[in-house]
Amino acid sequence: MKLCSLTMWAAAAAGCLTLTLLPAAAATAQTTDEPSPTSVTVTAPQTQPKVTRLLFAVPQTLDELKVSLAGLKPLLLRYTGEVGGGDQPGPGVPADQAIESMRESVVGQYGVEPLVFLVVVDGEVPAAHLTALEPVLAEVKTFDSDSVSVDRLPLGTLEQAAEATRAREALLGRSDAMKAAAEESREDAPSSPSPSSSSVEQPTTSANISNAWAPWYGTMRAYNNPYESPTDMPRKFRHYLRWYSASDIAAFGDDFAYEHNMSLYNTDLWDLTRPYCADSAYTEFWAGWSTGFKWNAVKYGWNFPSAAAAYWDWDDTTDSCQKLDFSVGIGYPKKLTAGVAYNFWIAAEKGNKSSSPYDLGAQKISNDCNDLGMEPGSSCTGLNYDRPGSGTEPLVGKSRGWRVPSCADWVRGGSPTYKANGTYDCPANR
Numbered sequence: 270m271k272l273c274s275l276t277m278w279a280a281a282a283a284g285c286l287t288l289t290l291l292p293a294a295a296a297t298a299q300t301t302d303e304p305s306p307t308s309v310t311v312t313a314p315q316t317q318p319k320v321t322r323l324l325f326a327v328p329q330t331l332d333e334l335k336v337s338l339a340g341l342k343p344l345l346l347r348y349t350g351e352v353g354g355g356d357q358p359g360p361g362v363p364a365d366q367a368i369e370s371m372r373e374s375v376v377g378q379y380g381v382e383p384l385v386f387l388v389v390v391d392g393e394v395p396a397a398h399l400t401a402l403e404p405v406l407a408e409v410k411t412f413d414s415d416s417v418s419v420d421r422l423p424l425g426t427l428e429q430a431a432e433a434t435r436a437r438e439a440l441l442g443r444s445d446a447m448k449a450a451a452e453e454s455r456e457d458a459p460s461s462p463s464p465s466s467s468s469v470e471q472p473t474t475s476a477n478i479s480n481a482w483a484p485w486y487g488t489m490r491a492y493n494n495p496y497e498s499p500t501d502m503p504r505k506f507r508h509y510l511r512w513y514s515a516s517d518i519a520a521f522g523d524d525f526a527y528e529h530n531m532s533l534y535n536t537d538l539w540d541l542t543r544p545y546c547a548d549s550a551y552t553e554f555w556a557g558w559s560t561g562f563k564w565n566a567v568k569y570g571w572n573f574p575s576a577a578a579a580y581w582d583w584d585d586t587t588d589s590c591q592k593l594d595f596s597v598g599i600g601y602p603k604k605l606t607a608g609v610a611y612n613f614w615i616a617a618e619k620g621n622k623s624s625s626p627y628d629l630g631a632q633k634i635s636n637d638c639n640d641l642g643m644e645p646g647s648s649c650t651g652l653n654y655d656r657p658g659s660g661t662e663p664l665v666g667k668s669r670g671w672r673v674p675s676c677a678d679w680v681r682g683g684s685p686t687y688k689a690n691g692t693y694d695c696p697a698n699r
């Protein structure tokens with residue numbers, strides 16, 4: 270008999286915790302309050318809708334998650350390990366439908382199913398439901414639906430989640446398949462020019478903090494394909510990027526983040542500032558967010574190492590209403606390895622435009638999340654916006670007038686190459 274006197278995370282990793290299936294009857298606990306005959310109608314103050322964040326000590330298989338989330342409506346499903354990413358089905362989607370859509374998208378991208386460590390659900394979760402989930406949960410928190418704190422996790426959470434994920438994958442006999450999926454995703458990268466700079470690991474010093482830091486080479490692929498997984502989001506973005514020099518990576522230091530910013534434009538819209546935009550500011554582009562700010566329907570994934578703490582860059586506060594971003598950040602780019610081909614993908618809804626002007630840029634920004642005791646995320650990076658060492662590197666400038674769907678190859682400091690859909694190495698639109 271295994272005796273366990275561990276933290277919830279450590280117990281999960283050691284295999285001391287197992288899933289308690291949620292009885293169907295416990296999923297919906299209801300009470301009925303009969304009004305008093307002498308009651309007086311009073312207008313209650315307007316309250317902010319709530320969301321509940323569930324952090325799993327035992328990362329869930331998708332079949333387990335169907336049971337765990339029965340009767341709930343997830344707004345975010347997040348996974349980590351050898352590959353990472355998230356799935357946002359949009360408001361109002363039942364859990365079983367959202368989970369099957371996630372299964373299709375991740376298996377379609379990597380050939381393997383993820384283990385989910387974090388879920389955000391719409392509304393508050395009934396007490397009976399939480400009681401049934403208690404053996405596999407590390408934390409439950411309720412937030413206002415528009416709170417920037419929802420994606421702020423305490424420092425150390427992502428490392429613990431990755432360790433628990435790998436431990437559970439080993440117990441399920443999935444480890445080799447997950448590692449192979451990550452390696453295969455790196456081998457699929459397009460060929461690229463090789464500079465002569467060294468790839469030997471280098472320490473960060475005051476001398477190299479101002480060195481060149483942007484990736485040396487990369488590609489962008491934007492195309493429409495409703496037959497490619499995920500089929501419910503036909504607008505596809507796929508990015509490859511590679512650093513060849515360890516000194517470039519060292520230039521990020523210990524608390525600068527990297528963001529790879531893909532921005533679509535529509536100058537016919539009012540040039541106001543988000544979040545004070547009309548609904549059209551989320552739909553009048555080639556790709557769109559029909560559900561608007563933050564809990565928009567979108568899927569994304571990457572093969573960055575879990576220690577690099579990649580994140581979906583959802584926070585568009587202060588952006589122009591004429592611009593819509595589809596971007597990903599890396600909280601600790603110093604954890605990357607020179608010479609490795611990294612990639613990330615985004616699948617989005619069909620916008621109302623057949624094409625959109627765009628620009629693509631690299632950004633080195635202050636990682637201020639650690640000052641708050643939090644993991645890197647969209648709402649706490651770049652707060653110290655004029656910090657020395659910060660920088661922006663244009664990869665494909667808006668002034669070129671290029672539009673998506675299309676593809677582009679770029680080299681840092683050089684001129685990008687335009688590729689039309691359906692030509693060599695640029696997926697056709699369908």
